[in-house]
Amino acid sequence: MTYTRNTMTAALAVFAMTTFSMAGASATALTPLPKETHINHSLMAGVVADKIRKACPGISARMFVVLHKMNGLKSYAVRKGYEEVKVRAFLKDPVEKARVKAMAAEYLTSHGAVVGNAESYCTLGREEIAKKSLIGQMLRAR
Template structure:
């Protein structure tokens, strides 16, 4: 009987612990579900591709670093730990998803990473409209 009660308490404690973990923001919805943060990361990735492919456009490095730090602050304010944020941003699976979204954005806007002129056109257009991508770039 004593073993049975101990086992029951252990099971109940396990369910309570699982419920508490699942109710925290980091487990209830992962960073992949944070639209604003992911759109920000996508903008940084596209801006980086543009500046790497187009010799007449450079990065606004301090602006980009400040923007990335702001995204990280927002994630922490939503309850994500530094370890969770780092794991997410270093995840090969998440990077692949982001690359796919980036390629779709480029194609939708008539640009390709294999065509430097199209990347320069897109970069100049983004700068002109002062989009999030554009504010991370500077025309030389």
């Protein structure tokens, strides 16, 4: 299956927005969203996967896996009790978006990806796929 560059970007946006669309009543002592490790790690992993598949012509997105991960994260948020309105505000906040993108950029750099060097992204992508990491699960080597 071939996807355009914008398909995964759009899927990740849907991932982020619908992940929490069913979030229920708030719990009394929830971790603030910017500090909620699982949610932030998952969002960062999605951004990293998207950057890898955009930079490496030999790697593409596994869209069904992305959708499955989206549903799993949505279930996680519901179980935790995050309110939809707070999550939407978190996801739309430009400061938070920039923070997650910065986390992804740091991850990419610290794992050998070099802007402008497609092979460095391909190498990282293949490593993530081989490790079956969250990032690697969203990618497929062609």
